[in-house]
Amino acid sequence: MSSLATKGAKGELVFTSFLFALSIVILWDTTQLTESALTGSVSPKAFAFGVGGLLFALSAFQIAQVLRGKLGEPEGIEGGEATSKANWKALGLVVSAIVLHIVLLPFLGFMIASTVLFFLVAFALGEKRWLKLLIISAALSAIVYFGFTEALQLDLPFGFDFTQTTPVEEEW
Amino acid sequence: MDYNAFLEGFANSLTLTNLGFGLLGTILGTLVGVLPGIGPALAISLLLPITFTVEPQSALIMFAAIYYGTMYGGSTTSILLNTPGESGSMMTALEGNKMARAGRAGAALATAAIGSFVAGAIATGILALAAPFIADLGLRLTPADFFALMVLAFGTVGSVMGSSPVRGLISMSVGLGIGLIGMDPQSGAQRLTFDAVQAMDGIPTVIIIVSLFALGEALYVAMRGQMGLSKINSFAGRASMTREDWRRSWKPWLRGTAIGFPAGVLPAGGSELPTFLSYTLEKKLSKNKSEFGHGAIEGVAGPEAANNANAAGALVPLLALGLPTSATAAVILVAFQQFKIQPGPLLFTEQPVLVWTLIASLFLGNLLLLVVNLPLIKVWVKLLQIPVPYLYAGIMVFAMVGAYALKNSTFDLWSALVIGVLGLLFRRYGYPITPLILGAILGPMAEVEFRRALQISQGDYLTLVSTPFSIVLYSALALALIGPPLWRKTRGLRQNTN
Numbered sequence: 001m002s003s004l005a006t007k008g009a010k011g012e013l014v015f016t017s018f019l020f021a022l023s024i025v026i027l028w029d030t031t032q033l034t035e036s037a038l039t040g041s042v043s044p045k046a047f048a049f050g051v052g053g054l055l056f057a058l059s060a061f062q063i064a065q066v067l068r069g070k071l072g073e074p075e076g077i078e079g080g081e082a083t084s085k086a087n088w089k090a091l092g093l094v095v096s097a098i099v100l101h102i103v104l105l106p107f108l109g110f111m112i113a114s115t116v117l118f119f120l121v122a123f124a125l126g127e128k129r130w131l132k133l134l135i136i137s138a139a140l141s142a143i144v145y146f147g148f149t150e151a152l153q154l155d156l157p158f159g160f161d162f163t164q165t166t167p168v169e170e171e172w
Numbered sequence: 173m174d175y176n177a178f179l180e181g182f183a184n185s186l187t188l189t190n191l192g193f194g195l196l197g198t199i200l201g202t203l204v205g206v207l208p209g210i211g212p213a214l215a216i217s218l219l220l221p222i223t224f225t226v227e228p229q230s231a232l233i234m235f236a237a238i239y240y241g242t243m244y245g246g247s248t249t250s251i252l253l254n255t256p257g258e259s260g261s262m263m264t265a266l267e268g269n270k271m272a273r274a275g276r277a278g279a280a281l282a283t284a285a286i287g288s289f290v291a292g293a294i295a296t297g298i299l300a301l302a303a304p305f306i307a308d309l310g311l312r313l314t315p316a317d318f319f320a321l322m323v324l325a326f327g328t329v330g331s332v333m334g335s336s337p338v339r340g341l342i343s344m345s346v347g348l349g350i351g352l353i354g355m356d357p358q359s360g361a362q363r364l365t366f367d368a369v370q371a372m373d374g375i376p377t378v379i380i381i382v383s384l385f386a387l388g389e390a391l392y393v394a395m396r397g398q399m400g401l402s403k404i405n406s407f408a409g410r411a412s413m414t415r416e417d418w419r420r421s422w423k424p425w426l427r428g429t430a431i432g433f434p435a436g437v438l439p440a441g442g443s444e445l446p447t448f449l450s451y452t453l454e455k456k457l458s459k460n461k462s463e464f465g466h467g468a469i470e471g472v473a474g475p476e477a478a479n480n481a482n483a484a485g486a487l488v489p490l491l492a493l494g495l496p497t498s499a500t501a502a503v504i505l506v507a508f509q510q511f512k513i514q515p516g517p518l519l520f521t522e523q524p525v526l527v528w529t530l531i532a533s534l535f536l537g538n539l540l541l542l543v544v545n546l547p548l549i550k551v552w553v554k555l556l557q558i559p560v561p562y563l564y565a566g567i568m569v570f571a572m573v574g575a576y577a578l579k580n581s582t583f584d585l586w587s588a589l590v591i592g593v594l595g596l597l598f599r600r601y602g603y604p605i606t607p608l609i610l611g612a613i614l615g616p617m618a619e620v621e622f623r624r625a626l627q628i629s630q631g632d633y634l635t636l637v638s639t640p641f642s643i644v645l646y647s648a649l650a651l652a653l654i655g656p657p658l659w660r661k662t663r664g665l666r667q668n669t670n
Contacts, residue, residue: 044356055345072602090394125561
């Protein structure tokens with residue numbers, strides 16, 4: 001087995017174990033449910049135990065399969081080709097773009113948050129002419145904002161609205 | 173059949189507004205089919221916000237038109253670019269692209285479009301005849317029967333999709349797990365919410381679909397994608413067929429319809445399987461076997477007819493039983509629910525005009541697609557020149573708007589990110605996505621029927637297998653799960669002895 005294949009096996013083993021752990025979480029959560037006193041209703045536990053048990057059995061079986069070297073085939077990519085090596089930098093950029101978008105949205109408003117999102121995602125996927133990209137990002141965000149708020153009457157945060165304290169979010 | 177409602181529906185579909193939304197849907201659908209990275213399920217999820225402002229009839233007509241339209245659009249990219257714009261067009265790419273390279277792009281595009289039209293027309297006709305009948309049958313089903321139906325769907329969708337049945341079934345169970353999240357409406361118990369107030373209502377279907385298809389895909393492309401415009405096959409002149417092309421196409425169209433429609437009605441989870449079956453069948457039956465792999469027109473005609481018939485077929489269980497069998501049908505179900513309309517056996521008696529308007533619009537949309545599609549092929553080709561980074565960035569912005577607009581809450585956006593990462597991992601390790609979505613949507617519905625059945629029987633689990641219908645379904649499921657590996661094994665043995 002080449003070193004690359006071993007690495008893939010390790011990753012898949014971690015992921016399959018994660019699915020297994022997920023089944024334990026579901027089963028554990030189900031045992032923690034308090035039975036309702038409602039008579040006649042079937043307990044919410046029954047179905048949840050079924051789901052947790054199913055995932056438990058299947059992922060345990062799958063872990064054995066991975067250990068025997070039966071690995072999954074990565075999915076193909078539409079409009080391009082899949083590489084065998086992961087591009088962590090691009091992936092990190094897209095994840096940060098999403099995180100930034102969510103964090104900025106309530107404070108700086110939709111237009112700025114979306115400009116950042118569009119810019120970073122396109123940049124991560126290979127568009128390097130940043131000035132042109134920046135202009136397109138800003139223009140598109142403005143069009144989307146006014147399209148959705150004016151034409152579809154959706155309520156998107158405009159931002160910089162200091163008359164209203166903490167616009168949308170309660171703490172969680 | 174209720175002829176008055178049928179006629180009223182047809183008249184309704186001809187109003188200017190409804191025609192307009194049908195046309196808009198066909199164009200949007202084709203666009204979505206042409207562009208890589210966005211399929212019908214994602215497109216309709218992103219357009220769900222219009223349900224706040226647009227009439228139910230118009231919105232549903234548009235969504236159904238998008239579903240049909242993507243099947244048309246996908247063939248264009250497969251033939252001209254060799255990159256299928258959606259998964260149902262994978263088979264078309266095999267022969268269609270070879271035909272285009274040999275300078276027969278026009279014939280390939282024409283047989284795809286006309287085949288789609290023929291299949292769409294026949295399949296919509298069968299839908300109109302069969303759906304009321306099945307709805308009637310649905311009225312007589314007990315909760316235990318419905319539960320069996322859904323278990324069958326879980327089993328077949330899970331085991332049919334993806335590279336191995338276990339992977340598909342795991343994907344399905346993860347979906348069922350996501351479906352558990354939230355407050356149980358019957359007992360008030362909170363499952364898997366971990367005391368987060370925002371999780372009480374569960375994870376909305378739109379969030380699940382948007383994050384798996386848009387975020388998951390973009391993350392995966394960032395991690396693994398090597399983007400670059402593939403060469404577009406030149407296409408000059410008109411999309412038309414010779415007499416010989418017609419002679420070779422009409423049988424595959426009909427056979428494709430015959431495979432695609434039932435595969436849509438049954439819970440087989442989308443258009444991959446029927447298009448594959450149709451392709452294999454045409455290859456087997458063709459007199460020009462040597463042409464396969466070098467541009468055989470039968471290999472385009474069959475699968476293209478199959479995927480359109482499949483889309484129509486999937487609407488049968490959706491409208492008549494309220495059961496979605498593909499990711500797109502599941503989103504259309506959500507659209508119905510946004511309007512407080514529940515598809516299912518009662519739909520045909522409670523909303524006859526709406527149903528018939530929708531079905532009539534499907535006929536019209538199918539016709540519009542044929543008229544709109546062929547002359548506009550050059551426009552679609554232009555669209556393919558949008559650079560991929562802009563495409564994915566745009567999809568991402570729309571996805572986040574769609575996710576946020578649901579409840580104006582950033583909690584939904586965080587859940588979208590988490591599920592998006594799950595989508596990335598599923599793609600990386602070869603797990604199919606569709607079973608997860610169907611599990612998350614059908615799971616809560618299955619639980620309702622499960623409880624109803626047990627309530628009636630006062631907790632006796634034997635009630636689940638007490639009707640002939642449910643016994644037949646469970647046997648069918650057992651056969652579907654155990655049959656193929658058993659068959660492979662015996663065949664392997666026989667080959668060994670030879």
